[in-house]
Amino acid sequence: MQTPLAVRPSRFPVFQWLALVICAGAAGQSLHALSVPAGLFLGPMLVAIVFAVSGARLQLHRQVFRFGQGCVGLLVAHSVSWSVLAALGQSWQVMLFATFLTVALSALVGLGTVRFGGIPGSTAAWGTAPGAASAMVSMAEDNGADARVVATMQYVRVVCVVMIGSVVSHLLGADEVAGAAASAPEVVDATQWGDLLLSLAVILLGVTVGAKMPAGALLMPLLLGAALQLGGVLTITLPSGVLAFAYGAIGCYIGLRFDRQTVRYVWKRLPTMIAGAVALILLCAGGAWLLAKAVGSDFLSMYLATSPGGLDAMAIIAVETHADVGMVLAMQTLRLFGVILTGAWCARQIIRLTRA
Template sequence: MSASSWFSLSTWSRLRQWLALLLLAGGSGQLLKYLELPAGQFIGPMLVAITFGVAGAHIRLHKEAFRLSQGCIGLLAAHSMTLAVLTAMSESWHLMLVATVLTVGLSTLVGLALVRFGGIHPSTAAWGTSPGAASAMVSMADDFGADARVVATMQYVRVVCVVLIGALVSHLLEAPANGSDLHATAVAQHGFNLFDLGLTLATAVVGVVLGMRIPAGALLVPLLLGGSLQLSGLLHITLPAWLLAIAYGAIGCYVGLRFDRPTVLYVWKRLPAMILGAVSLIALCAASAWVMARLLGQDFLSVYLATSPGGLDTMAIIAVDTHSDVGLVLAMQTLRLLAVIFTGAFFARLVIRFSAPIKPQDRQDSPMTKHS
């Protein structure tokens, strides 16, 4: 076997690709956890899966496995939802609303900058920079005439940047990276048994099924359902460490495998602008988080994760893993998710309206001409 074919996974059988992915993803996740990197069991598999996708692997994680993993993360977050947390959230709803509007506004400015200086089509830039609800934005972008391939790439490039920078910030702030261990302790206090585990998994499955037609419903519905049952005393949420590791790894692999070689080559010329736009949006949100933290009297890390323009599931993982204020993070991320879904079309039109006319040569090179 030649060196080129060895590094090209397209020549490997599906079984061989799956075995290599499971071995390397699991090993990297455990290694990063051992090194106490926040969300290491998610970041390790994601980076391995990105490498596999770019190297030509043709395997994909089933959508239902991804949804069930989101359901487990939703229940893990629900474990932190108490009456005290809900009361604190209700007292600061006005500041959370301001933060949501600010984040959406900043994403619009970044979208305009990508149009003017990055050579990206206005509609594609608008949907690609929408902060959160990546899968929903891709679907809506296609309906509104944007290139869904570029939008998907922009969304997931930002997710990767958000996760890596979030983990770095957590590490620099010396946040603990043993959220799953803390949860295991809580489980032990309730008393682990197969009945509680079975009821927890059943709640996750029911929540995922009920949330199939809702954006991010695979995480939100189990979160609401599990939180309600826990507050009522009908459910002791039981999620063993091995189950959480599988859920983290599945979400990481699902995101990472979307970065296949054709997609990366397709947007290669504009990839630096996409990364710069994502980092700029993260930096602007971090600046607003610093101000919000002082106004709310909260720690910076919790507010940073709450305002960070990443996915709801990934931010929930980091928040739980670093012992941040999970209630605040979930509340603000959910509020922004709904805001983005309901106002996405309006802000897309706004970006298009205020964008400079595209030059003829740019229009010929634009993916929109190929997509239409």
């Protein structure tokens, strides 16, 4: 009578993992095909949440999560070019001020979600930080915040940013933005095996070297990849399958950590998260309008440059709407570094203010 019971725990996880991989992959590809923002991440995360809430006792190893972050970092590094650095050098004062303004507005919204939404200070600080979502989730976890709620807040804002960005682009007479949720095509479809192997080596080296750094799994592959690309040593190559695995790994890692209590908590506070995301977008849009008037730039380019969304999504919208791509990438990249380097300090200040 004891033998079958002893075998069940070793068999069930195999079928559960197989079902999770199939369902997560199908969900991610379906949302991606429908051009849903961050669909390759959201699909696997939602499926993993369903599995976790249903009682599946599965846990994805943290190193797989870190590898996914490294892929995202290298994808961002692909956007770093000499033209982006030139744009940064020409208008560094404006970009630095815009970065400070966006971070300050996000802190203000974070305080509002604590006071009026009942979200803990540490979670609100990381959830409203305008950096790369996966980096903010990792740093939130390292600093003791609830990574599950932070991930929900970050990706609710990503969806709102891309949707509103598409509407703004359309209203301003720009071309229709249909692929804002997709990844950069020249990165995804490349097939050079030498560059692919070197790109994977950069990810693995960066993840290893950055093991003890804040968001090091994302930041070190970004720095190494950008340096090698600028030096002409590497043409960053990440096929669509690798990127799909990376986003899926991040989504499943986060989703499997949910439980019924967390789902109820997030559901009750979802209106607050959406309101906070929209408020931050509107505040950043107001700042973009003032900056555009001050420096003589077009509003769409400045809006995309200061928008608190993902760098890759904003870059794609900028390309497809014929905005100033160099300025958008430069400001988004500068803010990414700024948030990663100062995120922990800003979070501590928000926590201190909310306690006071």
